[in-house]
Amino acid sequence: MSADKILLFICFTGVVLVLQGMLNLSAEHHEISPSKYITCSPKADSQTIPKPNLKLSAEHHDILPTDSQTKPEANLNLSAEHHEISPTAIQKPLSEKMQDSASCRCTGGSTGTENTAQTEPKLLKNTFVDSVQSQRRRTMLTECLSLGTNYTGTLPENLLKKHMIYDDKTKLVFCDIPKVGSTFLKQVLHILSGHKHKKDPFSIKANAAHLIPFNTFETVPYDKALAVLMRSTKFIFVRNPYTRMLSGYVDKLFTNNHVFWDTTGKVILKNHRKNLSKKSKECGHDSTFSEFIKHVIESETSGLHRNPHWYPMYDACRPCNIQYDVIGKIESFKEDLGNFLRSQNLHEIVDISRMDQGNEKEAISLTVSRAYEVVSHRPKCTSLPQALERAWKVLQIRGVLSQLADFPYNVIKHNSNISKSQFQDVIAKEIKRWPMTKADKRLSREQAIVNAYKFVSSSDLKRFNSIFHPDFSIFGYDKKIGRKHANFLKWEPFKLKL
Numbered sequence: 001m002s003a004d005k006i007l008l009f010i011c012f013t014g015v016v017l018v019l020q021g022m023l024n025l026s027a028e029h030h031e032i033s034p035s036k037y038i039t040c041s042p043k044a045d046s047q048t049i050p051k052p053n054l055k056l057s058a059e060h061h062d063i064l065p066t067d068s069q070t071k072p073e074a075n076l077n078l079s080a081e082h083h084e085i086s087p088t089a090i091q092k093p094l095s096e097k098m099q100d101s102a103s104c105r106c107t108g109g110s111t112g113t114e115n116t117a118q119t120e121p122k123l124l125k126n127t128f129v130d131s132v133q134s135q136r137r138r139t140m141l142t143e144c145l146s147l148g149t150n151y152t153g154t155l156p157e158n159l160l161k162k163h164m165i166y167d168d169k170t171k172l173v174f175c176d177i178p179k180v181g182s183t184f185l186k187q188v189l190h191i192l193s194g195h196k197h198k199k200d201p202f203s204i205k206a207n208a209a210h211l212i213p214f215n216t217f218e219t220v221p222y223d224k225a226l227a228v229l230m231r232s233t234k235f236i237f238v239r240n241p242y243t244r245m246l247s248g249y250v251d252k253l254f255t256n257n258h259v260f261w262d263t264t265g266k267v268i269l270k271n272h273r274k275n276l277s278k279k280s281k282e283c284g285h286d287s288t289f290s291e292f293i294k295h296v297i298e299s300e301t302s303g304l305h306r307n308p309h310w311y312p313m314y315d316a317c318r319p320c321n322i323q324y325d326v327i328g329k330i331e332s333f334k335e336d337l338g339n340f341l342r343s344q345n346l347h348e349i350v351d352i353s354r355m356d357q358g359n360e361k362e363a364i365s366l367t368v369s370r371a372y373e374v375v376s377h378r379p380k381c382t383s384l385p386q387a388l389e390r391a392w393k394v395l396q397i398r399g400v401l402s403q404l405a406d407f408p409y410n411v412i413k414h415n416s417n418i419s420k421s422q423f424q425d426v427i428a429k430e431i432k433r434w435p436m437t438k439a440d441k442r443l444s445r446e447q448a449i450v451n452a453y454k455f456v457s458s459s460d461l462k463r464f465n466s467i468f469h470p471d472f473s474i475f476g477y478d479k480k481i482g483r484k485h486a487n488f489l490k491w492e493p494f495k496l497k498l
Contacts, residue, residue: 130339133326133327136327136329136475136476137323137324137325137327139474139475139476140319140320140323140324140327140474140475141323143470143473143474143476144319144320144474146473147320147470147473147474153314153315153318154303154315155311155315155316158218159308160316160318161216161217161218161220161225162216162217162218163175163176163177163216163308163316163317164176164216164217164225165189165214165215165216166215166216166217166228166232167189167192167193167214167215168215168228169192169193169194170192170193170344170346171231171232171233172189172192172232172233172234172235172344173228173229173232173233173234173235174189174234174235174236175234175235175236175316175317175322175324177236177237177238177239177308177313177316177317178248178308178309179239179244179247179248179251179309179310180237180238180239180244180313180330181237181239181330181333183206183209183210184201184355184359185237185337186209186210186214187201187202187204187206187209188201188337188341188350188352189214190204190209190212191203191204191349191350192346192349192350193214195212199349199350199351200351200354200358201350201351201352201355201358202354202358202361202362206362206366229322233325233326233344234322234323234324234325234326235324235325235326235327235328235340236317236319236324236326236327236328237327237328237329237330237333237336237337238313238327238328238329238330238471238475239313239329239330239331240330240331240477241312241313241468241471241472241477242449242453242481243330243445243449244310244313244330245292245293245296245310245464246289246397246448246449246452246453248307248309248310249289249292249452250394250397250398251309252264252309253265253268253287253292254289254390254393254394254397254494255367255370255390255391255394256367256370256371256373256374256382256387256390256391257370257374258285258373258374258377258378258381261283261284261285261378261381262284263284264284264295264305264307265283265284265285265286265287266281266283266284267284267295267305268284268287268291268292268294268295269281269284269286269287269291271294271295271298272287272291272294272295273287273291279380279381282380282381283378283380283381283382285378285381285382288455288494289452289453289455289456289494290455290456290457290460293456293460293461293464294460296310296464296467297460297463297464297467299311300312300467301467312467312468312470312471313471313475314470314471314474319474319475320474326340326343327475328340329475333355334352334355334356337352337355338352360400363395363398363400364395364400364424364427365424367391367394367395368388368391368420368423368424368427369420370387370391371384371387371388371390371391371423372384372387372420374387375387383416383498384416384417384418385412385413385416385498386496386498388407388412388418388423389407389412389496389497389498390496392407392427393407393493393494393496395427396444396448396493397444397445397448397493398445399436399440399441399442399444399445400431400441401427401430401431401434402430402431402434402435402436402440402444403444403447403487403488403491403493404434405430405431405433405434408426409497409498411426443485443487443488444488446482446485447484447485447488447491447493448493449481449482450481450482450483450484450488451484451488451491451492451493451494452493452494453481465479
């Protein structure tokens with residue numbers, strides 16, 4: 001072969017090798033996805049992690065988004081006009097860091113078999129999929145997208161991680177939201193975690209359910225938290241923001257709760273009531289629901305005096321970052337929880353059949369006990385008859401007592417030192433006298449909401465709706481309060497006579 005031909009052959013070969021090298025450059029530099037690049041992640045049992053360019057769907061909702069996917073919800077940050085929240089409070093949360101690092105790149109040869117295995121998303125073994133859950137997840141993902149690309153939430157990471165409860169035994173991650181069946185859900189989780197070897201959640205006292213420690217992400221390093229999220233079924237229970245807010249007010253301020261009177265009650269009255277009486281200033285016992293709503297608006301706007309019992313659910317649990325596998329609702333609490341337990345093969349470990357009766361029994365016991373405790377701890381703030389009247393109203397608002405059951409003013413008048421057991425007997429007789437169906441109880445609770453919000457100004461309601469807009473939209477709730485029912489026209493659940 002002549003020298004010219006040899007030189008021509010060498011040049012041609014060099015060009016071919018250069019072109020081949022360019023084609024094999026990393027996907028990170030050239031947005032090329034050659035077959036030898038595969039997705040890797042922290043080991044999570046033997047679970048197969050899907051290829052990063054798989055499209056997330058509501059039906060296959062166990063897949064964590066990777067950096068090759070479209071992630072409209074990963075860095076969503078609500079605009080100031082929607083939330084009236086100071087942007088200075090915003091931090092990048094653990095959940096966002098987790099989502100940013102949900103996948104990594106690693107080199108290494110890949111066979112055709114490996115590629116084929118990753119072409120279809122693989123569901124977690126215990127993932128709960130049905131039409132209701134698919135629709136709820138679809139709503140969550142769609143609304144997260146519509147909220148914008150800067151959404152992260154405002155809760156600091158150290159507080160956010162306290163809400164995240166995990167259990168390696170059952171491979172569950174639960175985001176705990178106060179005033180969304182939190183006590184009962186913790187009682188259930190204690191049984192599932194083996195903290196008590198009984199099936200009945202009520203074998204664990206309500207107060208103990210909050211005191212017995214769970215594993216949370218609070219002290220867990222990022223890489224371990226990420227691994228836990230990837231191998232677990234993530235679930236959350238939510239509630240209509242209107243009813244959750246009323247529940248917070250009734251349980252912490254309207255009822256005989258001297259602990260919250262001393263803290264939140266005094267702050268509310270100082271900031272939102274003119275001509276404050278000496279007793280109200282010293283006791284903080286008589287804040288109204290409209291004053292409470294003003295307090296919530298101010299705390300969420302300024303970032304001061306925020307409280308987990310009423311700050312937004314999305315901020316506590318970051319649904320746009322941690323895309324939950326299961327979304328339960330308090331409005332269908334027993335059904336949703338039962339379906340979820342069956343889907344995880346946990347329904348034989350815990351028995352929730354007595355949930356309604358048990359919750360009512362605990363509500364009566366706690367509400368009446370608080371009445372006697374507050375008289376003991378704050379005798380200058382309330383008398384026993386006044387405390388018992390509050391307790392009666394609380395049980396009516398919660399749908400335990402009928403609105404037709406009048407408070408026994410005459411009985412209390414002639415027996416102002418009535419014992420706790422005697423008062424509980426009076427309640428039991430009224431429950432028997434005015435029996436309520438499930439529909440009656442639901443209507444009673446709905447009418448309590450109507451009564452409470454009728455005192456909230458239109459401007460405050462508009463601001464409240466703006467701040468809690470993500471909770472309404474992400475979890476599929478309407479901003480409708482309802483109207484007074486004909487049978488409840490004269491009912492005034494928040495009016496105290498004594």
